[in-house]
Amino acid sequence: MSNxxxxxxxxxxxxxxxxxxxxxxxxxxxxEKRAPKLVETGKKTLILQGTKTSGxxxxxxxxxxxxxxxxxxxxxxxxxxIRPFESGxxxxxxxxxxxxxxxxxxxxxxSKKRPNNLVIGRMYDHHVYDxxxxxxxNFKSIESFNYxxxxxxxxxxxxxxxxxxxxxENVDELKHLKEVLLDLLRxxxxxxxxxxxxxxxxxxxxxxxxKVYLTHCALRLKKSGTVVPRMELVEVGPSxxxxxxxxxxxxxxxxxxxMRTAKDQPKKKIKNVSSDAIEGTIGKIxxxxxxxxxxxxxxxxxxxxxxxxxxxxxxxxxxASKKQREESE
Amino acid sequence: MEMEMEMEMExxxxxxxxxxxxxxxNPFHNFSSxxxxxxxxxxxxxxxxxxxxxxxxxxxxxxxxxEDVDGPLVKLPPPATKLPRExxxxxxxxxxxxxxxxxxxxxxxxxxxKVVWDEQTGTWKRRFGYDRVHDDxxxxxxxxxxxxxxxxxxxxKRQDDKKKRVEKQEKNRLQNLxxxxxxxxxxxxxxxxxxxxxxxxTQAPPKKVTKxxxxxxxGMAATSTASGGKFDRKLPxxxxxxxxxxxxxxxPVVEGSGIGSREKEQTDNVLNKLISKHSHEILNxxxxxxxxxxxxxxxxxxxxxQEGKSSSTSNKLKPKKQLHKKAAxxxxxxxxxxxxx
Numbered sequence: 077m078s079n080x081x082x083x084x085x086x087x088x089x090x091x092x093x094x095x096x097x098x099x100x101x102x103x104x105x106x107x108e109k110r111a112p113k114l115v116e117t118g119k120k121t122l123i124l125q126g127t128k129t130s131g132x133x134x135x136x137x138x139x140x141x142x143x144x145x146x147x148x149x150x151x152x153x154x155x156x157x158i159r160p161f162e163s164g165x166x167x168x169x170x171x172x173x174x175x176x177x178x179x180x181x182x183x184x185x186x187s188k189k190r191p192n193n194l195v196i197g198r199m200y201d202h203h204v205y206d207x208x209x210x211x212x213x214n215f216k217s218i219e220s221f222n223y224x225x226x227x228x229x230x231x232x233x234x235x236x237x238x239x240x241x242x243x244x245e246n247v248d249e250l251k252h253l254k255e256v257l258l259d260l261l262r263x264x265x266x267x268x269x270x271x272x273x274x275x276x277x278x279x280x281x282x283x284x285x286x287k288v289y290l291t292h293c294a295l296r297l298k299k300s301g302t303v304v305p306r307m308e309l310v311e312v313g314p315s316x317x318x319x320x321x322x323x324x325x326x327x328x329x330x331x332x333x334x335m336r337t338a339k340d341q342p343k344k345k346i347k348n349v350s351s352d353a354i355e356g357t358i359g360k361i362x363x364x365x366x367x368x369x370x371x372x373x374x375x376x377x378x379x380x381x382x383x384x385x386x387x388x389x390x391x392x393x394x395x396a397s398k399k400q401r402e403e404s405e
Numbered sequence: 406m407e408m409e410m411e412m413e414m415e416x417x418x419x420x421x422x423x424x425x426x427x428x429x430x431n432p433f434h435n436f437s438s439x440x441x442x443x444x445x446x447x448x449x450x451x452x453x454x455x456x457x458x459x460x461x462x463x464x465x466x467x468x469x470x471x472e473d474v475d476g477p478l479v480k481l482p483p484p485a486t487k488l489p490r491e492x493x494x495x496x497x498x499x500x501x502x503x504x505x506x507x508x509x510x511x512x513x514x515x516x517x518x519k520v521v522w523d524e525q526t527g528t529w530k531r532r533f534g535y536d537r538v539h540d541d542x543x544x545x546x547x548x549x550x551x552x553x554x555x556x557x558x559x560x561x562k563r564q565d566d567k568k569k570r571v572e573k574q575e576k577n578r579l580q581n582l583x584x585x586x587x588x589x590x591x592x593x594x595x596x597x598x599x600x601x602x603x604x605x606x607t608q609a610p611p612k613k614v615t616k617x618x619x620x621x622x623x624g625m626a627a628t629s630t631a632s633g634g635k636f637d638r639k640l641p642x643x644x645x646x647x648x649x650x651x652x653x654x655x656x657p658v659v660e661g662s663g664i665g666s667r668e669k670e671q672t673d674n675v676l677n678k679l680i681s682k683h684s685h686e687i688l689n690x691x692x693x694x695x696x697x698x699x700x701x702x703x704x705x706x707x708x709x710x711q712e713g714k715s716s717s718t719s720n721k722l723k724p725k726k727q728l729h730k731k732a733a734x735x736x737x738x739x740x741x742x743x744x745x746x
Binding site: 092093094095096097098104107108110111112113114116119179198199200201205214234235236237238239240241242243244245254255258259262265266267268269270271272273274277279281283284289291293295303304305306307308309311315326331333334335336337338 | 481
């Protein structure tokens, strides 16, 4: 009976709710892995394709998948309804991102107007954050390189990344591409790294105002006199030319929110303190107006002194007279 | 991305090195003239790349390292280049109602042991679970208090109280979670699901249809066809509709006579009803009294009307004199009336 009463009470106020918790430890651990964390480690990448792809594009996508084997998901079917740069065409992408827990995606498509097109994008809270569209030219796959197989980089090792060129500093699109490539190419964010395990490097050079040459190399550490070994790069992996076509920067508000970290506290402005190059830190002290009439004078007034002297004399006389009386008695 | 570790190389131009990300950036290089062949371009790129990576490696290998099984381990500095997060910052859980109350009162948590000493059996028993300390079923005697009602079962009362406490706790937990969900700080493994839509007005909540009812639905719909659903094509596995309406029982054609003879029983029943053999059972006293009262009230009403109206009209509207007689002989008369009906 009381159960019915309770349910009725809920009905009158709002929707009746039920608490759902996973009954499986495995499911619980998966959910906790996907929950937002204070400090984030690696981002997973979703690699998928559009209506039409070319041979080179297929090669590019599978090689990117190989490079990011540990943290990437590859979809092989064609997706007609994904158009990243259009307002309605992102719904499918966001759904996939939600289901696979991927916040980076690489979408390949091929058309006459945009041949060998790659759209690299990032997500914030499973909504599209920013996009960069590049065209792939002069693609050379892993198989076409000859190198000593023993030097091949192992899967999942943390790579060195090098950006060369003033274009990355001056041109807006290349700056954006640099940020996105950094996100894509760096692996997990780790605290400790084993020095014996560094064996790969990515080199991105800005060849012209909108072209970037990206290549993947294996590292050879050669003996040098000091602790630091001499680095030698040997091209192993895919190399391609990326031509920036379009890009979409994130909204300012969204960008501010995404860049926030836990340590960022709004800087408390210290008042009345400024720093000078020559003199160092300078402080300002404000003194209120002096009220001349109210200030207590340091020197006691002559009249006060006289009074005290006379009071002392009186006391002394009284004591003397007392003593005389006692003596007399 | 502005952590500048100025590494002066031969070119006397600083690179931007971020050891935390193993990243190096040379913002000052430019191709004055693009190399003519692809190979030369590649070579130049690799050269520049090597220089940059050497710079990063200088920084990396100079970090203090600890010896590990696989090799020297270094602790990387935090990455200097800020990249956008992939998910929002987790919001801190709001304190529950109990936590707020405890903070206000200054109540602190105390560590509880898994086993508790049980006085009754003289052993250490679990605090909860199988064979626990203060289990309801282990109480042999409950002493009666002055405040207890005489007809109440104290053991059942204890169980009811416990149930109520558990329900209250569940309700409180739901409210705490709802509050957390409102602030966006629901724990990752919990989901709140709506079980029913809000009830508006006098609508009854949608009834859950049972399996049997659903099975009958097709049959019920079939009766609206011209031939009553007899020739409808049935799906595989669909059972024929159960017959609706009264189920008539017919007696068997050949049956022995005797005590168990059904036909004799049937005829006996009908005859007894007609002769009213058990007439004392037939009279429905309540109904008789009601009928009498109704008649009495009607009579009283008519008499009142009679006094108000003229005598000429009263001839036609004479009160029935039979009422008096009927009122006297209440018992058998009413039964006779019933029989006549």
